[in-house]
Amino acid sequence: MEASLMRMRTNSGSIARRRGFLALVIGTMACLFVFTPTASAHGTIVDPASRAYQCWRDWGSHHMDPAMQQQDPMCYRAFQANPDTMWNWMSALRDGLGGNFQGSTPDGQLCSNGLARNNSLNSPGQWKSKTISNNFTMHLYDQASHGADFFRVYISKNGFNPATQSLGWGNLDFIMQTGRYPPATDITFNVQTSGYTGQHVIFTIWQASHLDQTYMWCSNVNFG
Template sequence: MLTPTRLLTVAVAAVLLLVTAPAGAANAHGSTIDPASRNYGCWKRWGNDFQNPAMATADPMCWQAWQADTTAMWNWNSLYRENVRGNHQAAVPNGTLCSAGNTGGTRYSALDTPGNWVATRVPNAAAFTVVAHDQARHGAKYFRVYVSRQGFNPLTQRLSWSDLILLKDTGPIGPGVGETTNDPVLGGVSVKIPVSAPGLTGRHIVYTVWEAGHADQVYYWCADVNFG
C-alpha cells in the first residue's frame, strides 16, 4: 500500500513527465530526413546540445529557431495541419509554407525565416532522392515533392506557392510501405522518392507535402539544398 508521501512522489513525477515530454512523442508521425527538413535537421544536429552558445555562430538559423521555440525541434515529426480538404494554398498562406501556415500558433514560425540554413549538398539536380520518414506507418494518399524555381533566394526570401515547381506526385502508398529502420528514435519506415530537377543550380528549397493515408492530416516540410 502506498503511503501519502509515496503517493505525492508518484503524482509529482507524473506531472513532470507531462510537462517535459515532447507534445508529439506519443503520436509520432514523420518528416523528410534526406534532405533534412529544417526542424528535423536542427534537432538531429543539436538535440543533445541545444543550449550550446556555439550554435549561434556555427548554425545561426537553427540557433534562432531554438531560441524562438524549442518544441518546434522536439516535435520535428508533428508539423502538420488537419482538415485541409485538399486546399493547401488556403490552409498554408504564402510566406508561411515552412511552418505549415503557422500551425500550432507561433511554435514553428521561425522555420519561415529566410537565412543561411544548413543545406544538404546534392551533386546532381537531375537525379536525386527525397527520403520521407513515415514514423507511425500511416501510409500516404500522396507525397508531392516540389522545388523552388531558379532565381528564388532562400537566404533572403520567404517561400510562396508561386515559387514552387512540382517534381513528383507519388499517388497512394500503403500503410507500412517503405524501408524499415533500426534507429530507435525514428522507428517506422522510410519512403524513397526519386525526383529530377534538371538545370537547377545553387541554393534551393525542396518542399514536400504529405497527406497521410489514415486521415485528412497533411504535413509540410522545407528542406534546404545546394545543387551542384
C-alpha cells in the same frame, strides 16, 4: 511529553501524506512523458533534411552549446524562438485541409505548414543545405507508419534566394506527385529534374493515408 509525541505523530503523518501526493504527481507526469510522444509521433523528410529535423539532428543532443550561434545561426534562432519546433520535428501536421493546400497556407508560412509555433522555420537565412544532383532521392521517416495517399514535390524557382526571401506559392515550380504508399516506417522515392543550380528550397507535401492529415516541409539544398 504526551502532547509532544502527538505533535510528532501528526507531523509525521502530514509529511507522509505530502510525500504520497508528490509521488502520485510525479508518477502521473512520468506516464504523460512516456506516452504522449508516442501518441503524437509521426514523421518528416529526413533526406534532404527538413529544417526542423536538421536542427534536431545536428544540435538536439547539445542544444545549449554556445557554438550553435556561430556555426548554425538559423537553428540557434529557431531554438531560441521555440524549442518545441525541433523537439516535435515529427508532428508538424494539420487536420482537415481537404486538399486545399494553397488556400489554407498563406505565402510566407509554407515552411511552418501554417503552424504559428513553428514560425521560425519560415525565416529566410543561411539554413544548412545538402548538395544534390538534379536527380535525387527523398526519404520520409514515419514513426507511426501511416503510409501516404501521395507526396507532392516543388522546387523554388531559379532566381529565388532562400537567404533573403521567405517562400510563397508563386516562388515554386511543381515537379511531381507520387502515387500511394502502404504503411511503412521508411518511404523513399526518386525525383528527376533539370536546369537547377545553386541554392534552392525543396517544398514537400505529404498527405498521410490514415486521416486527412497534411504535412508540409522545406528542405534546403544546393544543386551541384
